[in-house]
Amino acid sequence: MLDLHVHLLGHNDREANQGTIRAFLDEASRRGLKEIGFADHDYYWDQMNFPLIREMAEDYPHLEVRIGLEAEYRPHEEGRIKNLLEQYPFDFVIGSVHEFDGWAFDYPEEEPLHWQKDADELYSRYFEIIALAAQSGLFTTIGHFDLIKIFGVRPEKDILTLADEALTIVAEKGLVLEVNTNGRYKPVQEFYPERRLMEEIQRRGIEFTLGSDAHCAENVGRDLEEAGHMLREIGVQSIVGFAKLAKVSYSLD
Ligand SMILES: [Zn+2]
Ligand SMILES: [Zn+2]
Numbered sequence: 001m002l003d004l005h006v007h008l009l010g011h012n013d014r015e016a017n018q019g020t021i022r023a024f025l026d027e028a029s030r031r032g033l034k035e036i037g038f039a040d041h042d043y044y045w046d047q048m049n050f051p052l053i054r055e056m057a058e059d060y061p062h063l064e065v066r067i068g069l070e071a072e073y074r075p076h077e078e079g080r081i082k083n084l085l086e087q088y089p090f091d092f093v094i095g096s097v098h099e100f101d102g103w104a105f106d107y108p109e110e111e112p113l114h115w116q117k118d119a120d121e122l123y124s125r126y127f128e129i130i131a132l133a134a135q136s137g138l139f140t141t142i143g144h145f146d147l148i149k150i151f152g153v154r155p156e157k158d159i160l161t162l163a164d165e166a167l168t169i170v171a172e173k174g175l176v177l178e179v180n181t182n183g184r185y186k187p188v189q190e191f192y193p194e195r196r197l198m199e200e201i202q203r204r205g206i207e208f209t210l211g212s213d214a215h216c217a218e219n220v221g222r223d224l225e226e227a228g229h230m231l232r233e234i235g236v237q238s239i240v241g242f243a244k245l246a247k248v249s250y251s252l253d
Helices: 020-028 042-047 050-057 077-086 108-116 119-135 162-172 181-185 195-202 224-234
Strands: 001-005 035-041 064-072 090-095 176-181 208-213 238-242 245-250
Touching: 001 064, 001 090, 001 176, 020 035, 020 050, 020 181, 035 042, 035 090, 035 238, 042 064, 042 077, 050 064, 064 077, 064 238, 090 119, 090 208, 119 162, 176 181, 176 224, 181 208, 195 208, 195 224, 208 224
Parallel strands: 001 035, 001 208, 035 064, 064 090, 176 208, 208 238
Antiparallel strands: 238 245
8 A cells, every 4th residue: 555645744734843754654654554655735845844754764664755746736837836846856746736717626615616606617627727737747646636526516517528638638648646535534525536537547547546635644544445445446456656756566456
């Protein structure tokens, strides 16, 4: 098992110090993870402490400790992200869309607006931005691929039609998609992406990774066994981690 999506800094409510790093690494070891990947939000850049993570990782010889970033993708801000990526030799980079057209849509107070909007338009605009993120060439991974479902609003059109172009670009670019278990704790109450998308992703030969999206140490590795089990059920035999942007394959048996 591996967990390539954890937030050491939470929502910037915690420091990157020996105590907090140790709590995350201890939980990862306790759960028997092979690989843990820190992926704090790019907007907390100034609070990150990669050298301290590297130093402390030496106390955990059985755990591969990776350093990544969860970068907020907005069209026309590719330069800003590129600049950050040049400043550190990341193992992996998650491109995520939590906002489009100036609307940070995943905050709880935004839920009513989701229900007011045309669901098909909501989904197609979201996946358009995901397609641009995938096209940008900045990322190894696209985060929580169907985050737009967060409040349980479902499109009328087939999800496979709505996501088709984004999936085509993800496949062309060799990007990886994560099963992000955090969706279960949101109003939609299921993993990202939904099972039907998982099956389509597998059918297209796109590779998977796993992430808990833990914002505190207790949630590191949460539900990843089950996510791995779901992947096996749909015929996925291996998942990928990353070292210096190169894929590392792990068998799922
Ligand atoms: Zn995210
Ligand atoms: Zn995240």
